[in-house]
Amino acid sequence: xxxxxxxxxxxxxxxxxxxxxxxxxxxxxxxxxxxxxxxxxxxxxxxxxxxxxxxxxxxxxxxxxxxxxxxxxxxxxxxxxxxxxxxxxxxxxxxxxxxxxxxxxxxxxxxxxxxxxxxxxxxxxxxxxxxxxxxxxxxxxxxxxxxxxxxxxxxxxxxxxxxxxxxxxxxxxxxxxxxxxxxxxxxxxxxxxxxxxxxxxxxxxxxxxxxxxxxxxxxxxxxxxxxxx
Amino acid sequence: xxxxxxxxxxxxxxxxxxxxxxxxxxxxxxxxxxxxxxxxxxxxxxxxxxxxxxxxxxxxxxxxxxxxxxxxxxxxxxxxxxxxxxxxxxxxxxxxxxxxxxxxxxxxxxxxxxxxxxxxxxxxxxxxxxxxxxxxxxxxxxxxxxxxxxxxxxxxxxxxxxxxxxxxxxxxxxxxxxxxxxxxxxxxxxxxxxxxxxxxxxxxxxxxxxxxxxxxxxxxxxxxxxxxxxxxxxxxxxxxxxxxxxxxxxxxxxxxxxxxxxxxxxxxxxxxxxxxxxxxxxxxxxxxxxxxxxxxxxxxxxxxxxxxxxxxxxxxxxxxxxxxxxxxxxxxxxxxxxxxxxxxxxxxxxxxxxxxxxxxxxxxxxxxxxxxxxxxxxxxxxxxxxxxxxxxxxxxxxxxxxxxxxxxxxxxxxxxxxxxxxxxxxxxxxxxxxxxxxxxxxxxxxxxxxxxxxxxxxxxxxxxxxxxxxxxxxxxxxxxxxxxxxxx
Numbered sequence: 001x002x003x004x005x006x007x008x009x010x011x012x013x014x015x016x017x018x019x020x021x022x023x024x025x026x027x028x029x030x031x032x033x034x035x036x037x038x039x040x041x042x043x044x045x046x047x048x049x050x051x052x053x054x055x056x057x058x059x060x061x062x063x064x065x066x067x068x069x070x071x072x073x074x075x076x077x078x079x080x081x082x083x084x085x086x087x088x089x090x091x092x093x094x095x096x097x098x099x100x101x102x103x104x105x106x107x108x109x110x111x112x113x114x115x116x117x118x119x120x121x122x123x124x125x126x127x128x129x130x131x132x133x134x135x136x137x138x139x140x141x142x143x144x145x146x147x148x149x150x151x152x153x154x155x156x157x158x159x160x161x162x163x164x165x166x167x168x169x170x171x172x173x174x175x176x177x178x179x180x181x182x183x184x185x186x187x188x189x190x191x192x193x194x195x196x197x198x199x200x201x202x203x204x205x206x207x208x209x210x211x212x213x214x215x216x217x218x219x220x221x222x223x224x225x226x227x228x229x
Numbered sequence: 230x231x232x233x234x235x236x237x238x239x240x241x242x243x244x245x246x247x248x249x250x251x252x253x254x255x256x257x258x259x260x261x262x263x264x265x266x267x268x269x270x271x272x273x274x275x276x277x278x279x280x281x282x283x284x285x286x287x288x289x290x291x292x293x294x295x296x297x298x299x300x301x302x303x304x305x306x307x308x309x310x311x312x313x314x315x316x317x318x319x320x321x322x323x324x325x326x327x328x329x330x331x332x333x334x335x336x337x338x339x340x341x342x343x344x345x346x347x348x349x350x351x352x353x354x355x356x357x358x359x360x361x362x363x364x365x366x367x368x369x370x371x372x373x374x375x376x377x378x379x380x381x382x383x384x385x386x387x388x389x390x391x392x393x394x395x396x397x398x399x400x401x402x403x404x405x406x407x408x409x410x411x412x413x414x415x416x417x418x419x420x421x422x423x424x425x426x427x428x429x430x431x432x433x434x435x436x437x438x439x440x441x442x443x444x445x446x447x448x449x450x451x452x453x454x455x456x457x458x459x460x461x462x463x464x465x466x467x468x469x470x471x472x473x474x475x476x477x478x479x480x481x482x483x484x485x486x487x488x489x490x491x492x493x494x495x496x497x498x499x500x501x502x503x504x505x506x507x508x509x510x511x512x513x514x515x516x517x518x519x520x521x522x523x524x525x526x527x528x529x530x531x532x533x534x535x536x537x538x539x540x541x542x543x544x545x546x547x548x549x550x551x552x553x554x555x556x557x558x559x560x561x562x563x564x565x566x567x568x569x570x571x572x573x574x575x576x577x578x579x580x581x582x583x584x585x586x587x588x589x590x591x592x593x594x595x596x597x598x599x600x601x602x603x604x605x606x607x608x609x610x611x612x613x614x615x616x617x618x619x620x621x622x623x624x625x626x627x628x629x630x631x632x633x634x635x636x637x638x639x640x641x642x643x644x645x646x647x648x649x650x651x652x653x654x655x656x657x658x659x660x661x662x663x664x665x666x667x668x669x670x671x672x673x674x675x676x677x678x679x680x681x682x683x684x685x686x687x688x689x690x691x692x693x694x695x696x697x698x699x700x701x702x703x704x705x706x707x708x709x710x711x712x713x714x715x716x717x
Contacts, residue, residue: 056619058618081623082624086620087621089621097616101241110620113230113234114626115621
């Protein structure tokens with residue numbers, strides 16, 4: 001029996017820009033099983049990042065719903081939604097989104113500030129995950145002193161340190177060279193192999209096909225097709 | 230996110246923008262510094278006055294006056310005589326009731342001869358706080374001992390610099406006591422114009438004329454009164470006594486005994502001041518005796534005395550208003566230092582309020598700097614807010630984080646400001662004390678930094694900073710994480 005961790009029903013996210021209505025996400029029905037690796041592909045402006053933000057509870061739908069297990073995200077209070085992001089979700093961004101004035105360690109620790117993890121445990125857990133991702137020599141380095149690949153690994157460490165159920169990655173290799181892209185892809189694949197549910201947004205269909213179990217293609221806010229990897 | 234996490238993040242952010250933080254905090258420092266310096270001046274003055282009241286036992290002192298109100302029902306009830314003294318002493322809460330009967334004396338110590346004022350006190354009264362500032366020697370030992378305590382106000386006049394030097398010396402105290410005889414004789418034989426001369430001027434045949442008779446009666450009656458008082462005041466006998474000086478009282482700041490040069494035991498004083506007459510040399514005593522009808526009853530009641538005022542030493546644990554009501558119910562007027570102090574407290578409240586308003590204006594100006602800094606900070610840190618939200622921070626936490634930054638600015642500014650205010654008050658104190666010394670006035674500490682002022686200044690600093698930070702913090706909490714993360 002399949003274990004659906006995330007489900008969308010007639011999910012819409014429409015914007016109004018002056019007199020124009022932009023249908024970033026339009027009537028999407030999607031089911032993601034626990035432990036699945038889903039890649040959302042599509043051209044720029046197809047709505048894949050918006051979909052990811054809706055799934056991660058960063059954005060609210062204008063219609064339809066997102067259900068995490070039995071909880072409808074758009075019916076949760078802001079605080080409950082923040083708790084969902086803090087405890088269940090890890091996020092990786094194309095531009096890493098690290099705090100430039102903080103060390104790699106502090107950036108990773110920051111993810112535990114909202115999880116009620118004791119201070120002493122936070123540092124240990126952050127160090128452990130950085131070491132696991134091969135950054136033991138970069139723990140006290142600030143993002144500006146790290147390469148793109150290293151920064152993205154710090155971002156992955158930050159996403160993983162709280163042991164989420166869901167990992168959302170928005171163009172995680174978009175700013176990386178081929179070698180680093182491959183390394184990050186391998187890490188994601190490995191994490192998924194350990195049972196983590198991964199949803200990745202990318203315009204790189206080749207990468208998506210190679211690492212994801214399932215690919216969802218978006219076109220102008222709608223699902224244009226899907227295929228199994 | 231714990232409280233400590235928020236402080237760490239806030240301090241980290243302030244360290245990142247050092248110059249801006251320094252300038253913003255400087256505004257708070259100046260405002261709090263001015264606030265503290267101004268209020269510490271008010272606090273210092275208040276403390277000085279309060280200490281003076283406490284030191285001289287003024288909170289437990291009440292002065293009672295006879296009531297001169299002509300509408301008073303009973304004439305006798307308003308006079309302060311021995312009966313009244315006894316009555317007042319029995320009021321619950323009154324520990325001591327003693328009269329104020331200061332009189333002029335001539336003091337001779339060695340070769341020095343001065344005129345001063347003396348008052349009598351019982352040994353138990355002189356030991357009350359009001360007279361507690363003994364700078365040398367001891368109090369006199371009994372009510373009738375031939376001993377005296379002098380005050381420092383006459384020390385220099387007598388040629389002494391140190392109180393210790395005069396203790397043990399012999400003083401000849403002379404007092405001019407009024408004589409009833411001299412007052413009566415003066416009616417009959419005034420200097421240069423005996424009464425016979427005046428009688429010769431009267432045309433006896435005209436006394437049948439009512440108008441002439443009224444005029445003569447009126448003129449002679451007025452003249453008689455005038456002569457009586459002149460005789461009372463001017464033709465007095467001198468009584469002297471030899472006393473040993475046992476101690477010296479410090480009078481600097483001691484308001485109630487500043488005019489008194491010599492304090493003598495009650496019985497000794499009675500011997501001196503009333504040697505030949507039932508009332509004191511003070512004209513008020515004469516008028517009181519005349520009013521009461523006791524002027525010529527000296528022989529019948531040797532103990533009759535009337536005082537211009539009576540001092541009550543009251544129990545500090547009993548509300549002075551209850552005692553005041555009891556005293557006034559007898560028909561007397563009262564003056565309470567505790568009541569006066571209430572007025573002083575009210576004055577200082579308005580005074581401090583005025584100073585606080587000026588300080589608060591500076592603080593409000595500084596708060597605008599905080600608003601500006603925090604708004605700028607939010608604009609610059611939109612992405613950071615987006616990251617924190619993506620990591621699970623909810624709006625309340627973001628708001629608290631920015632409020633904490635404002636509070637840290639306020640707390641640092643207030644702490645340094647209190648120190649600056651203290652330094653300013655020390656400088657001000659040194660200058661004012663120098664001026665006081667130069668002008669020969671008693672030197673006191675005009676500034677004070679009580680705990681309540683430190684707490685108030687710190688609280689104001691943090692509170693104003695929190696108020697200033699509340700709008701930017703609300704703005705930060707409302708930042709859309711999607712927009713913030715996209716807008717890189």
